[in-house]
Amino acid sequence: MLILKKDDIKKCFTMRDAIEADKEALEIYSEGKAKVPLRTNIDIDEKNGQNLYMPAYVGGNQAAAGLKIVSVYPDNISKGLPSVPATVITLDADTGELGAVIEGTYLTQLRTGAVQGAATELLARKDAKVGALIGTGGQAATQLEAMIEVRDLEEIRIFDIDFSRAKKFAELMADKFNKNIYPCQTAKECVENADIITTVTTSKRATFNDEWVKPGAHINGIGAYTPEMCEIPCETIKRAKTIVFDTLDGVWQEAGDFIQPLNKGEISKDMITGELGQLVAGKIKGRTSDDEITIFKTVGTAVLDVYIADKIVKKAQANGYGHEFELN
Structure with missing residues (x-):
């Protein structure tokens, strides 16, 4: 052993x-x-x-x-x-x-960061330069590392409900990765004009507003792993052209981001493009234009x-x- x-x-x-x-x-x-x-x-x-x-x-x-x-x-x-x-x-x-x-x-931190990295590599614009990370808990460091691994980001913004945590995290990560990483006082400052938005929290309401999301952005919903939690605004889900889950069964059973608007009749299951594994295999299409919004949602799987x-x-x-x- x-x-x-x-x-x-x-x-x-x-x-x-x-x-x-x-x-x-x-x-x-x-x-x-x-x-x-x-x-x-x-x-x-x-x-x-x-x-x-x-x-x-x-x-x-x-x-x-x-x-x-x-x-x-x-x-x-x-x-x-x-x-x-x-x-x-x-x-x-x-x-x-x-x-x-x-x-x-x-x-767990490594594989969760990596699955976001895989989705970002396949769905984000190739010329993405600005990243946004919401949440600085235990999963944050590998989420940041994965974004940096798959895209040559020139700037990464960090937001946390506790600004002192965001500041400390940004300083540590800037030293570790030698990148322009800085904390934001507000979620709006973090998200506006970002090419890649990754949110990894246990929030029970959307962590950003839809109007802050620019055309062409890619969004990763990493937190919100229970039906009560929610990170992604329903309006953004409806705007997105390509939506990919790690597993269809897992997200529809556990992710409040999608369960809540589905139960309210605001979205339908046929809006989902498919699973990340299908995208890897080339069985579904990913991004088809620079202006479309893409979303990846994961709740994890053994x-x-x-x-x-x-x-x-x-x-x-x-x-x-x-x-x-x-x-x-």
Whole structure:
């Protein structure tokens, strides 16, 4: 059994590696070659906690199997522990034997940033120069990294409801990536005239106004992973010509951005172009003009966790990273 920590992942697996792995995983999913049972949630009432179990199997030539476990324990903060620890367990797809145990928090951040990067690479204008990032939580750094990886951005604006957080984040990222990254006092300042808009929050209302979105912009909705949450304005959804989901089933079950206007009769399911895996495979069209607005929405899927984990394990083994243990 191989044990991989966050630093091990960083040493052997780049953002570009993750983007390509996410593309492959979602193409396999859209071809119907993956199995993703419903997530199992167990409430631990006496500990004010919850355990979530997300198994998946990805078929094809590079089969992968495993399980992601996420625990939500708000009281951990007072104990100096992460409130949402995550772990990914991989299994040998041929034998079912335990393969690896991987630190799951960074893996989740990496694959979530990468799926946005894949969508942005395929949907945003090739000449995009201005990026906007709304939200500076745990997912923000990899979201920013992915945008920078796929487009040669000259300017990235950062907005958070806490300006001091936005300022600190912008300073750290500017040093890390050597880019013109600066904080904004308002969401309007952040979004206006931006070519790529990525919002990654738990907001229950749209994080920007439709009138701020210029023709030709590409929008990534990364947060809003429950029916109560919402980041993208309904008016912008109606303006968009191309709308792509990571998984149709997942978004229609979980994303308030789309569930709420659908239930109100403001949008219809036939407005959705299709899944990212279909776009990767060339089965649906992406952007067809420089002036159209494109949208990508993701709520995540264990297919990404399991597939990218398997890729990480193979690269770690090839390069001697991690710690191996015999179980028998």
